[in-house]
Amino acid sequence: MDYKDYYKTLGVDPKAAQDEIKRAYRKLARKYHPDVSKETDAEQKFKDVGEAYEVLKDPEKRVAYDQLGSNWNAQQGSRPPPGWDAGFEFQGAPRGGAGQHDFSDFFESLFGQARGPGGGNRGFHMQGEDHHAKILVDLEDSYHGASRSISLQMPEVTPDGHVVRRNRTLKVSIPKGIRQGQQIRLGGQGARGQGSGKAGDLYLEIEFNPHRYYRVEGADVYLELPVAPWEAALGASVKVPTPSGAIGLKIPPNSKAGKKLRLKGRGIPAKTPGDLYVVLQVVLPPADDEKSRELYKRMQEEIPFDPRASMEVA
Amino acid sequence: MSVDRNGDKLLVGQVLEESDLVTLADLCRSCTVETQTVTTLVAEGILDPMGGDVEHWRFTVGSLRRVKTVIHLQRDLGVNLAGAALALDLLDRIAELERP
Numbered sequence: 332m333d334y335k336d337y338y339k340t341l342g343v344d345p346k347a348a349q350d351e352i353k354r355a356y357r358k359l360a361r362k363y364h365p366d367v368s369k370e371t372d373a374e375q376k377f378k379d380v381g382e383a384y385e386v387l388k389d390p391e392k393r394v395a396y397d398q399l400g401s402n403w404n405a406q407q408g409s410r411p412p413p414g415w416d417a418g419f420e421f422q423g424a425p426r427g428g429a430g431q432h433d434f435s436d437f438f439e440s441l442f443g444q445a446r447g448p449g450g451g452n453r454g455f456h457m458q459g460e461d462h463h464a465k466i467l468v469d470l471e472d473s474y475h476g477a478s479r480s481i482s483l484q485m486p487e488v489t490p491d492g493h494v495v496r497r498n499r500t501l502k503v504s505i506p507k508g509i510r511q512g513q514q515i516r517l518g519g520q521g522a523r524g525q526g527s528g529k530a531g532d533l534y535l536e537i538e539f540n541p542h543r544y545y546r547v548e549g550a551d552v553y554l555e556l557p558v559a560p561w562e563a564a565l566g567a568s569v570k571v572p573t574p575s576g577a578i579g580l581k582i583p584p585n586s587k588a589g590k591k592l593r594l595k596g597r598g599i600p601a602k603t604p605g606d607l608y609v610v611l612q613v614v615l616p617p618a619d620d621e622k623s624r625e626l627y628k629r630m631q632e633e634i635p636f637d638p639r640a641s642m643e644v645a
Numbered sequence: 646m647s648v649d650r651n652g653d654k655l656l657v658g659q660v661l662e663e664s665d666l667v668t669l670a671d672l673c674r675s676c677t678v679e680t681q682t683v684t685t686l687v688a689e690g691i692l693d694p695m696g697g698d699v700e701h702w703r704f705t706v707g708s709l710r711r712v713k714t715v716i717h718l719q720r721d722l723g724v725n726l727a728g729a730a731l732a733l734d735l736l737d738r739i740a741e742l743e744r745p
Binding site for chain 1 (some may be wrong): 653654655656657658659660661662663675676677706707709710713715717721722732736743745
């Protein structure tokens with residue numbers, strides 16, 4: 332397995348003082364905490380940072396780690412050189428709530444024995460914790476229903492007291508009509524129970540991927556539709572995309588920019604189906620050539636129009 | 646649970662509204678917290694249960710996530726309760742602002 336450079340992870344010099352290490356950790360922990368971070372791989376980075384700090388904050392572990400560093404041989408795999416930890420006694424258990432620490436194989440191979448055998452809870456029965464995750468789906472998935480594969484990393488305690496990170500892929504049915512913010516509860520897919528306790532549940536919160544041109548609000552969908560000035564002014568029949576397929580739409584004559592055309596029932600097909608609102612966005616043809624400029628000039632001369640009339644500018 | 650066209654296991658879950666309600670016992674079990682912790686969160690204004698007294702408290706499904714976030718912030722970042730409450734409010738605001 333690979334050597335982990337904990338100093339590099341925390342961005343500190345190998346000779347850094349303890350308080351510098353603590354400062355570095357605190358800043359990075361805040362930055363990557365999965366509940367508040369927007370960074371990619373926040374969860375993994377948070378774990379890496381936590382593991383690095385777990386070793387470097389403890390003078391005993393830090394010394395042991397430093398000693399090992401120069402002798403680390405990747406081929407050696409899970410066995411540190413003999414006698415390297417002779418004379419060191421690791422005190423205490425790692426901090427943390429349910430003891431569900433989530434360390435890498437590298438860490439476990441060096442410090443795993445600190446936890447001691449029987450670290451698992453014998454004779455203790457408890458239903459597993461529920462897990463919460465967000466699942467990103469496309470708007471179209473909600474219109475038609477879909478199935479989505481998601482990968483989850485769940486920490487688990489094995490019977491002999493080690494914590495392993497189990498990688499799971501689940502295929503989940505995305506029901507038609509699902510809305511942002513709704514949750515799908517998958518029974519028994521959360522953390523394993525202790526003893527004879529049953530597994531907890533997995534809650535998946537639905538979030539839509541941002542769409543190139545649809546905007547979602549509850550069960551309603553908004554589409555900004557570019558139209559030519561003459562289409563808005565004179566009316567037109569245009570083809571319009573919707574998440575359930577293209578449709579023909581009649582634009583009434585004398586439509587103003589920003590006009591909302593409501594297509595009832597064409598929003599998300601929830602229990603109460605939402606509506607699709609087409610919002611007219613008048614786009615000007617470019618005045619790139621002589622002919623276009625002539626036409627614009629004619630409009631200017633022949634149509635009396637002051638768009639700023641209500642602004643009372645001199 | 647059902648099986649899709651490829652023969653893979655397809656999980657079918659129960660759809661819950663943000664506003665669906667759970668009991669105090671459900672909340673405690675789901676988030677692995679004690680009743681005492683929940684009453685503290687309510688006192689701090691982090692949770693807003695319906696129902697008059699503890700026995701009749703009902704929490705929205707949305708609260709489950711809030712509780713987990715508070716627990717994590719306290720455990721992982723050493724945030725105290727008032728700080729966690731503030732963080733939650735700010736996170737809500739960010740989510741609101743970032744909505745496309």
